[in-house]
Amino acid sequence: MKKFLAVCAAACIGVSAFGADGATLFKKCAVCHGAKADKVYLNKIPALKSISTAERLQYMKEYAEGKRNAYGQGAIMKINLKGLTEEDFKAIESYIETL
C-alpha cells in the first residue's frame, strides 16, 4: 500500500479524487484556513500553523468522529473531513509541514 501511494503521488497528480495527495486535499481547507495555513478563520479559529502536528491530527480525528466542537462550529469541520481517511489526514499534515 505504501509503495502504491508513493507511485500514485508521482503519477496521479491532477487525478486526486483518489489517493492521498496532501497538496490537492489541502486546497479545500485553504478556503477557510488560508493557503499557507496561517489564516485565523472568523477571527477566532487559530491558524493551523500555530498548533502542533499532533494537535492537528488529533483534532481532525475528533471532528471526523463528531467529538470536537471547540468554537461551536465543529459541524463545519465534520462535513469538510467527510470521506477522508486517516491516510488523507496524514498526507494533509505532511503538506502543512512544508508550508
Ligand code: HEC
Ligand atoms: C468552511 C470552512 C472550513 C473548511 C473548508 C475547513 N475548515 Fe477546519 N475549521 C473550520 C472551523 C469553523 C473550525 C473550528 C470548529 C470548532 O468549532 O471546533 C475549524 C477547525 C479546524 C482545526 C482545529 C483548529 C484548532 O486550533 O482548534 C483543524 C486542525 C482544522 N480545522 C483542519 C482543517 C483541514 C485539514 C481542512 C481541510 C480538509 C479544513 N480544516 C477545512 C472551518 C473550516
